[in-house]
Structure formats: C-alpha cells, structure tokens
Amino acid sequence: MIAPTLVFGWGNPSRGDDALGPLFVDRIAELQLPGVECLTDFQLQVEHALDLENRRRILFVDASIDTAPPFTVKRLEAARDASFTTHAMTPEAVMQVYFELHDEAPPPCTLLAVCGERFELGEGISPAAASHLAAALAWAKAWLAD
Amino acid sequence: MTFELETAIAPEKLRRVAIDPVSRVEGHGKVTILLDDDNKVHQVRLHIVEFRGFEKFIQGRPYWEVPVMVQRLCGICPVSHHLAASKAMDMMLGVKELTPTAEKIRRLMHYGQILQSHALHFFHLSSPDLLFGFGSNVAARNIVGVVAAHPEIAKKGVLLRKYGQEVIRMTAGKRVHGTGSIPGGVNKSLSDGERADLLKDIYQMVAWSRDAVGMIRQLFEQNLAEYNDFGRFRSSGMCLVRADGAMDLYHGGLRARDTDGNTLFDHFNYGRYWEVIAEDVKPWSYMKFPFFKSLGPDDGSYRVGPLTRVTQCDSIPTPLADKEREEFMAFDGGSVTGATLGYHWARMIEMLHAAESIKDLLHDDDILGHDLMATGQRQQRGVGVIEAPRGTLIHHYRVDENDLVIRANLIVSTTHNNQAMNTAVREVAKKYLNGREITEGLLNHIEVAIRAFDPCLSCATHALGQMPLEVAIVGADGRVLDEATRDHRGLTRESS
Numbered sequence: 001m002i003a004p005t006l007v008f009g010w011g012n013p014s015r016g017d018d019a020l021g022p023l024f025v026d027r028i029a030e031l032q033l034p035g036v037e038c039l040t041d042f043q044l045q046v047e048h049a050l051d052l053e054n055r056r057r058i059l060f061v062d063a064s065i066d067t068a069p070p071f072t073v074k075r076l077e078a079a080r081d082a083s084f085t086t087h088a089m090t091p092e093a094v095m096q097v098y099f100e101l102h103d104e105a106p107p108p109c110t111l112l113a114v115c116g117e118r119f120e121l122g123e124g125i126s127p128a129a130a131s132h133l134a135a136a137l138a139w140a141k142a143w144l145a146d
Numbered sequence: 147m148t149f150e151l152e153t154a155i156a157p158e159k160l161r162r163v164a165i166d167p168v169s170r171v172e173g174h175g176k177v178t179i180l181l182d183d184d185n186k187v188h189q190v191r192l193h194i195v196e197f198r199g200f201e202k203f204i205q206g207r208p209y210w211e212v213p214v215m216v217q218r219l220c221g222i223c224p225v226s227h228h229l230a231a232s233k234a235m236d237m238m239l240g241v242k243e244l245t246p247t248a249e250k251i252r253r254l255m256h257y258g259q260i261l262q263s264h265a266l267h268f269f270h271l272s273s274p275d276l277l278f279g280f281g282s283n284v285a286a287r288n289i290v291g292v293v294a295a296h297p298e299i300a301k302k303g304v305l306l307r308k309y310g311q312e313v314i315r316m317t318a319g320k321r322v323h324g325t326g327s328i329p330g331g332v333n334k335s336l337s338d339g340e341r342a343d344l345l346k347d348i349y350q351m352v353a354w355s356r357d358a359v360g361m362i363r364q365l366f367e368q369n370l371a372e373y374n375d376f377g378r379f380r381s382s383g384m385c386l387v388r389a390d391g392a393m394d395l396y397h398g399g400l401r402a403r404d405t406d407g408n409t410l411f412d413h414f415n416y417g418r419y420w421e422v423i424a425e426d427v428k429p430w431s432y433m434k435f436p437f438f439k440s441l442g443p444d445d446g447s448y449r450v451g452p453l454t455r456v457t458q459c460d461s462i463p464t465p466l467a468d469k470e471r472e473e474f475m476a477f478d479g480g481s482v483t484g485a486t487l488g489y490h491w492a493r494m495i496e497m498l499h500a501a502e503s504i505k506d507l508l509h510d511d512d513i514l515g516h517d518l519m520a521t522g523q524r525q526q527r528g529v530g531v532i533e534a535p536r537g538t539l540i541h542h543y544r545v546d547e548n549d550l551v552i553r554a555n556l557i558v559s560t561t562h563n564n565q566a567m568n569t570a571v572r573e574v575a576k577k578y579l580n581g582r583e584i585t586e587g588l589l590n591h592i593e594v595a596i597r598a599f600d601p602c603l604s605c606a607t608h609a610l611g612q613m614p615l616e617v618a619i620v621g622a623d624g625r626v627l628d629e630a631t632r633d634h635r636g637l638t639r640e641s642s
Contacts (some may be wrong), residue, residue, distance in 0.1 A: 013323075014203070014218035040226070041322050046270055047308040101301055122203045 003037035004056035005144065008048070010041050016123035019114025020063035020133055022127065024114065027137055035146055044089040049098040055107040060091040063116035063129070070132035071139065074115050076109040095127070110143075112136055149565075151572040154180050154189035155429075177592055179575060187580055188534060190575045191569050192596065194433045194560065201554040204628075209235055209545045214325055216541070219556075224312055225259035225535035227556075228327055230541040233397075235329030237417065238545055240522025243359030247333035248514030253396050254507045254621070255317035255326060259499040260395060262310025263495040263535035264452075267600045268358060269303025272490060276365055279585070280594045302354045304499075308352050312505060316340045331519035342509055348505045350464070355498040359470050362491045365626070366482060374478070377486035377570035377595040380405040380440065380578070382447070383454035384423075384562070389413065391460030393499065395533040400440060401458055402448065410440055416531040421640050425557070436557065436566050447565035450537030451599060452492035457483045462495070464502035470495045486570045489598040534559055536600050560601040570595040 007028050009021030020039040029038040031130040039051060051056055060076070078095035089097075091111055112135045116129045125133070154160060160180040180189035200219050204212060215232040229252060236244065244252070250557035277296060295306050311321065318324020319334055326332050330502045336344075382405055399413035401421070411422055425434035426443040437446030448454075457475070462468040472490055475483060482488045507513055537559030545554040574595045581587055583637035 013219055014215075039321070045307075046304050049304065049309060050308055057446060097300075097304070101304065121200060145371070 002054045003035050005036045006039065006051060006055050006058045007036060007061065007140075007144075008039045008051065008058060009040075010043050012042055014121060016118040016120050017063050017125050017129040018063075018119050019046070019125055020053035020114045020116050020129055021061045023133060024061045024112075026137060027133075028043070028140060028144070036093075036144060044091060044094050046089070046094070046097055048089075048094050049101060049106075052098050052106045052109070053102075054097070055105055059112060059143070060109060061112045061114065061136075062091075064113040065116055067113040067115050069115040069128070070135040071112060071114045072110050073139070074113075076111050078106060078141045097119075114138065149569065149572070151164070151187065151190050151575065152568070155187060160188055168337065173602075177571065179579065179584075179592075181560070181579075181584070185462075185580070185581050187575045188566075190572045191430055192528035192564075192571050193431050194564065194601070199252045204543075204551050204554045205487075207240060207551050208549050209543070209551055210549075212543065212551060213327055213329065214323065216556075217323055223263055223536070224257060224533055225255055225318065225324070226320070226532060227538055227541070228318070228324065229256055230530040230532045230534070230539045232327040232329060233532060234528035234543050235530070236520075236528070236540045237530065238525050240332050240525050241330050241432060241520045244520050244521060245517045246399055246512045247335050248518050248520065249396075250507055250510060250512045251317050251332045251335055252327055253338075254504060254513060255314055255324075255579030256396050257315025257503045257507070258310045258317065260310075260311070260535050261355075261497055261501040261504065262307045263600075264304050264311065264493050265306035265358075268362070268494060268497070269299060269306070271600070273299065273303075275590070275594050276490070277324060277364075280591050293295075294443065299550050302357070306351060306354055307497075310348055310500075313344060316344065317637055330521060330584070333518065334519065335515055336513045338514065341513065344504070345508050348455035348501070348508060351469065351594055352498070352501040352505055355494070355501040356466060356470075359491070359494045361499055362494050363477070364475075366452055366477070366491060368486075369564065370478060373487045374481050374485045376591075377484070377574045379566075379569045380484065380486060381566055381569070382410070382441070382503070384438075384448050384450055384538060385455040385456055385458050385532070386416070386531065386538065387459055388463070393462045395455070395496070395500075396534075400531075400538075400587055403458055404441065410438055416540070417529045419529065419531070419542075421556075425561075431564075433561055433564050436562050437565075447569075448568035449599075450559050450562040450564065452496050452537075453483075453489045454537070456492035456495055462499050464499050464506070466502055467495050470498060486573075486595060486598045489600070524533060536560060537562055560599075563599050563601065567596055567601065570598070 007025055008023035011018040011021040013019040013022050025038045025040045028036065041048070046142045076092055076095060079092035080096055091109060095106045095109055115132045116127070117126045157180055160182055176193045178189070178191050178193070179187060181187060188513070204215060207215060213228050216227040216231045219227050232252070234485055314324065315321045316336060318326035328335055328404060359633035363600040377485045382403060384400060386394055387401045400419065401414075402410040402422070404500045422439055423436055424439050424443075425436050427434055431566060435443070435447065437443045438448060439446065456462075456471055459471075462471050474495060482491060504629050527544050528542075532539050539559055540555075540557040542555040543551055546552045562640050571592055576592045580587060
C-alpha cells in the first residue's frame with residue numbers, strides 16, 4: 001500500500017547544514033504518522049520521479065542558503081528549467097520527468113526550503129540551522145495534519 | 147616537462163576563457179583556455195578541485211565505521227567507496243577469503259551500482275549530446291529534451307537505474323547510507339522474497355542493456371569519422387583482471403599496458419600499489435597526476451575505466467557481453483578501441499555484463515546463505531581496490547592498536563584519469579576551437595570530451611547552459627571583456 005503523502009528530503013548528512021533535509025525527514029519519521037512515507041537521498045535524481053506515483057501530495061525538503069530564515073514554503077510546478085545537471089536535479093525537473101514519462105501531471109508538490117548557513121565537510125548543523133529546523137518541523141506537523 | 151598546450155609561452159598576452167561550473171556536493175571542475183587575438187588556442191587546462199579533506203575526516207574514527215562513513219564522500223557512487231573501504235578493512239582484519247555468501251552479496255551490490263551508474267551516464271548525461279549532436283541547440287540538449295524526443299529511451303534509463311538502486315537497497319539494507327558490507331563480510335543476505343522480486347525484472351534489464359549496446363554501436367556507424375577522431379590520443383591503461391585474465395570489476399590483480407599495448411605489469415598485488423604507481427603534482431592544479439613509476443612522470447600517465455577494462459581484459463565472463471566485446475574489438479579494424487568516445491560503447495558493454503552477472507547471481511543459492519563473516523589475523527594496514535563505474539578506486543588505511551584510523555589515502559578514478567582528460571580536452575580544443583569564434587556549442591565539445599570519462603564531476607561538466615556557470619573572456623590587460631552567467635533562471639550577459 002503506497003502512502004498518500006510522501007515527505008522527501010535530500011542532502012549530505014556530513015556536510016553541515018546540508019543535513020537539514022535528511023534530519024527533517026528523520027524527525028518526521030519518528031512521529032510514525034499514518035499515511036506518511038519518509039524518504040531521503042543525497043540528491044534528487046531521475047528515478048525519484050517514480051516515487052511520486054500514486055501519491056496525494058508530496059513535500060520536498062531541502063537546505064537552502066538563499067532562502068529567508070527560518071524557512072520558506074512554495075507550491076511547485078513541473079518545469080523544464082535550466083538546472084539539469086542530472087546528478088542534482090531540482091524538484092521541478094523531477095516533476096517534469098514524471099510528466100513526460102506518464103503523460104499526466106504529477107501529484108501536488110510543495111517545497112519546504114530550510115535556511116542553512118554552513119556546508120563544510122565534517123561539520124554538524126549550525127545553531128541557526130537547528131533553530132530553523134525546529135520552526136520548519138512545527139509548520140510541517142500542522143501541514144501534515146491537514 | 148609539460149604536455150602540448152599545457153602551458154602557454156606568454157600567457158599575459160592572451161585572452162582567457164574559463165568554463166567554471168559550480169557544484170555543491172561533488173566538488174567542481176573548471177576549464178581555462180588561453181586564446182590570442184586570432185582565437186588560436188595556446189593553453190588548455192582542466193582543473194578539478196578534489197576532496198582531500200575527506201581523508202582527514204576519517205582519521206581518528208574506529209575502523210568499523212569507515213565503510214559507512216566513506217559513502218558520504220559524494221552522492222554519485224557511494225557503494226563503490228563502501229565496498230573499497232570494506233575490502234581494505236578485510237585485509238586489515240587479515241581476512242584472505244570471504245564466505246561464498248558474503249562475496250556474492252557484495253558482488254551483487256557492486257553490479258547493481260555499475261548498472262545504475264552506467265545507465266544514468268549513458269541515458270541521461272550523454273545521450274543528449276549523442277542524440278542531438280555536440281553543438282546542437284542547448285535548450286534541447288538535456289534529459290528533458292531526450293524525454294520529449296525519445297520517451298522510450300529515457301524511460302528505459304529511468305527503469306534501469308531504478309532496478310540497480312533496488313539491487314543496492316536489498317543488499318545494502320537501505321536505499322542510501324547502506325550498511326550491508328562490513329569488515330570481514332556482510333551483515334545480511336537476501337531473502338527468498340527479495341530474490342523473487344529482483345528475478346521478475348532482470349531479464350528485461352538484460353534485454354534493455356543489450357539494446358543499449360546496439361544503440362551506441364549504431365551511433366558509431368552513423369558518425370564513424372567524427373566519433374573515432376574526437377579527442378583521440380594514445381594512452382597507457384590500468385585495470386583489475388581476474389587470475390585468468392578475464393574482466394573482474396570486484397577483485398583481481400592489477401594489469402597495465404603501455405601505449406603500444408606492451409604489458410608493464412600483470413596480476414600485480416594491489417596491496418603494494420605504491421610500488422608501481424606514484425603521483426606527480428602540477429603548480430596549476432590541486433589534483434595530483436598519477437603515473438607508472440617504470441615510465442616516469444613524463445611518459446607514465448594512463449587512463450582507467452570502461453574503455454581500458456574492456457580492451458585490456460582477455461574476455462568477459464558473461465556470454466552476451468563477451469560477444470559484444472569481441473565485436474567492439476574488431477569493429478572498423480579495431481579503431482574504436484583507441485577513441486575517447488569509445489568509452490561510451492565500452493560502458494554499455496559493461497552495463498550488459500553487470501545485468502548478466504546480476505541474473506547469474508540471483509540464480510545462485512549462496513546469496514540466501516547465513517554464513518556471513520570470516521576472520522583472520524589482525525593487521526595494521528589495509529588496501530582495498532575495486533573497479534568502480536568510472537575506473538580503479540584505491541582505499542588505503544592504517545589503523546592503530548586502539549582500532550582508530552591514523553592514516554587514509556584514497557586515489558579515485560577521476561584522479562587516475564586526470565592527465566588523460568587534460569589530453570583529450572587539448573585535442574578537442576586544437577581541432578574544434580582553433581581560430582574560430584567561441585560559441586556555446588563549441589565549448590560544449592570540450593565538455594563532451596570530459597564527459598566521455600564520466601568523471602565524478604560529470605554532473606558539473608554537463609553544466610554549460612544547464613547549471614550555474616560563469617564564462618569570462620579576459621583581455622591581455624586583465625580587463626574582463628565579456629562575461630556570461632547561466633543558471634536555472636537563464637542567461638545573463640555583461641559586456642564592457
């Protein structure tokens with residue numbers, strides 16, 4: 001049985017605040033919410049388009065150095081953006097691959113971008129990022145309860 | 147000594163074009179090209195920023211943590227680092243032979259990694275160039291363009307990659323940060339249900355892999371002169387081979403041949419790799435330049451990876467891939483075996499070999515066994531070598547009496563290929579850029595040459611027009627004459 005809600009976070013847990021995505025997903029997984037599946041990876045990739053199948057909604061979670069603290073939320077649309085590196089795709093690009101493969105729009109996707117500051121190898125998350133993570137989790141609990 | 151086009155005689159009088167992609171996770175690469183007023187190429191350098199810091203990161207950690215920790219080196223081939231580190235720690239524990247179940251589970255994991263990595267590279271990184279042309283419209287030259295124009299090809303790529311990931315998940319225990327391989331063996335085998343799940347689709351994967359070999363062969367047939375000449379140069383090579391000389395991507399002895407095909411060393415014990423390989427440094431690059439000691443730094447550079455493995459092995463131990471190897475070696479009188487773009491063809495032969503090997507292992511009851519661990523006499527040093535998707539990967543550790551790592555040295559395949567990639571880029575620059583106005587399409591030719599090697603930064607080198615990128619043309623007086631930045635928002639250009 002595929003869970004209707006997917007929470008998908010990405011980042012490298014050993015690169016400072018890049019761990020925000022996986023940490024967020026770990027905390028949500030601990031809640032064992034019914035109907036919610038949690039997945040993480042180092043970065044988004046083409047095969048993740050298949051993880052969107054048969055969902056009611058998807059919450060993508062990533063660390064961002066560009067976003068306003070503590071976090072921002074935006075509804076995503078599939079897009080042929082110019083960010084295709086294919087080793088590190090944007091969620092919009094993953095949605096576009098879903099669209100092209102299935103010839104239908106992907107389920108509704110939301111991006112939760114949590115503000116990070118430091119991304120050096122071997123660092124833990126910064127105090128500011130820990131605070132942003134707590135705020136993002138509080139928002140997500142309400143969003144997931146909807 | 148410097149190589150042709152490595153260092154210009156009077157660089158201060160030349161224009162500088164820099165291809166400078168930025169990647170958050172895998173490091174980054176940068177190409178600088180010095181041109182005179184007639185656009186004649188005088189100097190070309192590929193700079194790759196390597197993660198030497200990771201070796202420090204490992205020091206002081208208990209040895210049993212290392213196979214899991216090294217997966218965080220980068221997100222592209224974590225399984226290769228997981229297995230190379232495990233093999234090094236096997237040696238450190240004095241384990242000379244794994245249990246049959248442990249070795250076969252590790253091999254299954256490794257072939258899953260080869261399958262998914264080669265599928266991603268061919269179907270999603272390189273197919274845009276190969277299907278649309280190296281200088282084609284940048285707006286279409288990406289995977290979305292491939293999906294739109296060739297949906298069946300893109301879908302095969304996605305499903306092959308997904309299948310490889312499933313093999314990894316079932317053998318490593320998790321989709322990412324797997325813990326399946328541990329010093330001395332593995333901590334899980336496959337269940338009957340997992341084997342049945344993987345068996346359902348493996349025959350389709352073998353068929354699609356075979357189709358992919360046919361596809362790259364057809365592309366060569368259609369563009370033989372261009373593909374054969376593109377970035378072509380003579381090179382020595384190195385790879386692991388099995389005791390009988392057959393291809394073995396998981397274990398074996400080191401085989402090296404010079405540019406004329408003469409054997410430099412064969413079945414060499416990789417536990418003493420430093421006796422045959424040394425690393426040179428260049429003042430302009432952070433990444434080292436490995437070379438064969440017997441030939442010296444000027445003549446001893448070499449290349450690793452699929453092209454070397456397929457051409458240097460005596461056979462491939464799965465029938466379909468071996469037949470394809472024979473046809474590859476004989477094609478056009480053997481000319482493709484020395485072509486830089488021959489990497490793509492060789493890579494697909496290896497993908498077929500990986501799919502066949504997975505099929506064979508899934509029919510072997512040893513993968514269901516419960517004898518998972520071997521023991522031995524504890525040593526202080528361990529070396530693990532594996533043929534990763536991109537080439538030979540060396541992990542070397544020293545561990546103290548408290549079980550803590552006190553020294554680590556990693557030589558990754560992209561480092562082995564450093565000189566080879568620089569040479570390929572210079573060959574392409576000479577042929578395609580010399581005397582011509584520099585365009586995005588022409589610069590992409592440089593990236594096509596780099597991408598053939600599938601370096602760890604191949605994501606970054608695929609970036610021109612597709613990820614954050616800066617190109618600057620600098621005049622002889624150091625003034626920036628033209629500067630373009632391209633990222634996911636599009637192109638912005640500022641000219642003085």
